[in-house]
Amino acid sequence: MEYQQLLDFDRKHIWHPYTSMTDPQPVYAVESASGVRLKLYDGRELIDGMSSWWAAIHGYNHPELNRAAKDQLEKMSHVMFGGITHRPAVELSELLVRLTPSPLEKVFLCDAGSVSVEVGIKMAMQYWFAQGNKEKQKLLTVRSGYHGDTFMAMSVCDPVNGMHEMYTQVLPQHHFAEAPTCDFHDKWDEKYIQDFKYKLEQNHQDIAAVILEPIVQGAGGMHFYSPEYLRRVRELCDQYEVLLILDEIATGFGRTGKMFACEHAGISPDIMCVGKAITGGYMTLAATLTTKQVGDGISRNGGVFMHGPTFMGNPLACNVAATNLNLLLQGSWREKVQNIETQMQEELAPASDFDAVHDVRVLGTIGVIELKNPVIMKQAQKEFVDKGVWIRPFGRLIYIMPPYIIKSEDLSTLTRVMLEVSKNPPIQKD
Ligand SMILES: *Cc1c(COP(=O)(O)O)cnc(C)c1O
Numbered sequence: 330m331e332y333q334q335l336l337d338f339d340r341k342h343i344w345h346p347y348t349s350m351t352d353p354q355p356v357y358a359v360e361s362a363s364g365v366r367l368k369l370y371d372g373r374e375l376i377d378g379m380s381s382w383w384a385a386i387h388g389y390n391h392p393e394l395n396r397a398a399k400d401q402l403e404k405m406s407h408v409m410f411g412g413i414t415h416r417p418a419v420e421l422s423e424l425l426v427r428l429t430p431s432p433l434e435k436v437f438l439c440d441a442g443s444v445s446v447e448v449g450i451k452m453a454m455q456y457w458f459a460q461g462n463k464e465k466q467k468l469l470t471v472r473s474g475y476h477g478d479t480f481m482a483m484s485v486c487d488p489v490n491g492m493h494e495m496y497t498q499v500l501p502q503h504h505f506a507e508a509p510t511c512d513f514h515d516k517w518d519e520k521y522i523q524d525f526k527y528k529l530e531q532n533h534q535d536i537a538a539v540i541l542e543p544i545v546q547g548a549g550g551m552h553f554y555s556p557e558y559l560r561r562v563r564e565l566c567d568q569y570e571v572l573l574i575l576d577e578i579a580t581g582f583g584r585t586g587k588m589f590a591c592e593h594a595g596i597s598p599d600i601m602c603v604g605k606a607i608t609g610g611y612m613t614l615a616a617t618l619t620t621k622q623v624g625d626g627i628s629r630n631g632g633v634f635m636h637g638p639t640f641m642g643n644p645l646a647c648n649v650a651a652t653n654l655n656l657l658l659q660g661s662w663r664e665k666v667q668n669i670e671t672q673m674q675e676e677l678a679p680a681s682d683f684d685a686v687h688d689v690r691v692l693g694t695i696g697v698i699e700l701k702n703p704v705i706m707k708q709a710q711k712e713f714v715d716k717g718v719w720i721r722p723f724g725r726l727i728y729i730m731p732p733y734i735i736k737s738e739d740l741s742t743l744t745r746v747m748l749e750v751s752k753n754p755p756i757q758k759d
Contacts, residue, residue, distance in 0.1 A: 332358065332370045355707060357714060362389035365735045367719050375719040378729035378743045383547075383579045385610030387656055388732040394609050397652035401645050410438070410642040417647035424654045425616055428588055430597030435624035437617040437634070438642040442578040442604035443477030445615035446540075448636050449600045450481050452619055453538035453572045455634060456626045465537040467501075469528055469571070473508035475548035476540065476576050485540050487549050504528050504536065508546065509554035513692060517557040526565055533569035538600070540574040544590040544692070547579040551697045551726050553690060559594035566599075572623065578604040578615065582654070583662045584730060586670060586693035599623055609653035614646035665733045669694045672737060673729075676744035683752050687725065696744070697728040698751045708755035716746045727751050 330338070340353050348354050358370045365388050367375045380386060387394065401417060408415065422436040437452075439445045450468065457465035468485055476482040483493040484500040487508075493500075506525035511517070529536070543559055546552045566573045575598035580590035584606065587593055591601075600623065604615030627634050673696040680698050681689045688699040703724045713720045720729055720743065727750060729743055 335370070355710070364388045364390070365732050365739055373714070373717070375714060375717055376735075376739050376742055378718055378720040378731050380606075380730055380732050381610045383584060383605040383730055384608070386582060386584075386606045386733050387609045387653065387660075388734045389610070391609065391656075393656055394611055394649055394652055397649045398611065398645060401648035404644070406645045407640065407643050409639075411637065415642075415644050415647075417644045417651060418642040421647040421651040421654070422616075424651055425603070425618060428654065428658075429601055429603075429618055430589065430591065432597055432599075432620040432622075433601055433618040434621055435619045437619075437636065438647065439615045439617060439636075440638050440640055440643075441477075441613050442602065442615045443479040443482045444638065445578065445602040445604055445617045446476045446482040446485075446574075446576060447479055448617040449574045449576075449602050449619075450485075450538070450540070451636060452600055452617065452623060452627060452634065453574060455632070456572065456623050457537050459627050459629045459632045464535050465571075467503050467532070467535045467537065469504040469506065469525075469532065469536050469539045471506050471508050471525065471541060471546075473546050473549035473552065474540075474542055475546070476542070477578075490549065504532050508549075508552070509558045511555040511558055512690075513544070513553040513555060515555050517555060521555065521558055522561045522565075525562065529565050529569050529571065533571055536569075536571045538572040538574045539566055540576060542590075543575045543577060543580060543598075544585055544593050545580050545695065548723075550724075551690075551695065551699070551728050553692045553695075556594035559591065560596055563594070563596040563598075572599040574598060574600040574602065576602045578602055582606040582657060583666055583733065584693050584695065586663075586666050607653070608646055608650045609656070611649045611653070612643075612646045614643065614650055660733075662733055666693050668737075669731065669733070669735065669740060672740055673744060676741060677747065680748050680751050683748075685754050685756065686751055694733060695728065695730045696747070697726060698747055700725045700727065700751060700754055700756065702754075702756040705755045705757055709750060712750055712755070713746060716749065718743055718746045720747065727754070 359367050360370045361368045365377045426434050437448050470485045473487045476485050506528045511521040577589050581603040600619045602617050608614050673691045677689050680686050685700050687701045690697050704722050709722050
């Protein structure tokens with residue numbers, strides 16, 4: 330198929346994330362990718378600012394990850410997980426238990442982030458059920474959250490600004506506290522947690538778990554909130570006997586400058602969801618971890634955990650993931666993330682003075698320019714591509730989270746283009 334035919338077929342038949350069939354967004358055909366560069370079929374090369382949605386932390390076409398996939402392919406790409414185990418699943422799980430905060434030690438390997446959220450929520454509900462507490466079946470979360478696109482995950486996404494507003498009638502109703510209003514560096518004031526505390530006090534009898542994205546509210550607005558907020562959440566969950574689920578799918582594996590974002594607060598959850606960067610962006614895989622307490626609790630009186638996807642523990646994905654995590658541990662990721670953070674802080678700062686810009690913020694390798702008005706996606710996307718970078722803005726946000734291996738010159742190109750576009754962004758006129 331020629332380049333144009335490929336695009337034509339795509340336009341007519343293929344759904345992309347959150348798109349229309351009658352008014353499709355333009356797409357760019359990528360032929361290959363290597364390091365931090367995406368190569369288009371028309372020959373252009375783009376510097377990648379997105380890590381394919383938080384995932385490709387070591388860049389594309391990495392020799393060691395390639396080898397891990399090839400080696401495993403020659404042994405077996407898949408075998409069922411019911412009644413069978415294998416080295417890739419065990420090695421990956423050992424790494425996950427070792428890397429995550431200490432009380433987490435039971436691993437459920439799932440297919441994707443949303444599934445790991447479903448699994449985490451089920452764990453919490455089954456836990457209380459097995460303790461003979463049949464009332465605790467609801468969740469408490471905060472507004473502006475994002476936890477995935479499956480139904481239960483949707484039910485804890487932001488009910489208004491989320492992507493799932495039309496489903497509110499069919500979704501289970503949970504408790505929502507206001508989104509954290511404190512910024513990452515704000516001095517703590519107990520008023521920041523007031524609404525959350527109140528909702529928990531009022532409803533803890535029917536709440537199985539609190540679910541939150543730790544420190545970074547990602548798809549809900551790229552807001553970074555105070556670690557003290559998270560510390561208080563942990564205390565309140567303990568006080569009111571509610572489990573804490575932390576969704577580290579976007580933040581996990583070094584993205585915010587800590588291995589897991591909850592480490593900023595020095596706390597650990599009862600249940601943790603990880604995904605995205607786990608295979609270094611090679612293929613889909615996620616995991617849900619929990620404590621001995623929850624694991625044993627669910628298993629009381631012959632109880633079993635009721636989940637078991639067909640491709641659970643896929644050896645190919647597990648082998649790449651284990652290699653990816655070893656690569657992370659062997660490399661100087663802390664230093665790389667720190668350098669990216671420092672460089673972005675310096676280079677993005679001038680945007681604060683632009684008329685169209687509301688806020689500029691950086692945490693770890695996440696760099697955000699928040700505009701005053703939403704951008705016209707099609708137009709902004711084309712500007713970025715024409716300037717040689719892959720940055721995909723959404724709403725009022727122009728942001729990057731590049732692979733950790735990005736070189737300083739390439740990062741400068743990304744930040745320069747971000748400034749150029751945000752100086753005079755294509756915005757919707759209201
Ligand atoms: C991406 C994401 C999910 C969903 O993961 P998928 O792999 O897309 O199903 C859930 N929670 C957070 C915080 C995410 O960033």
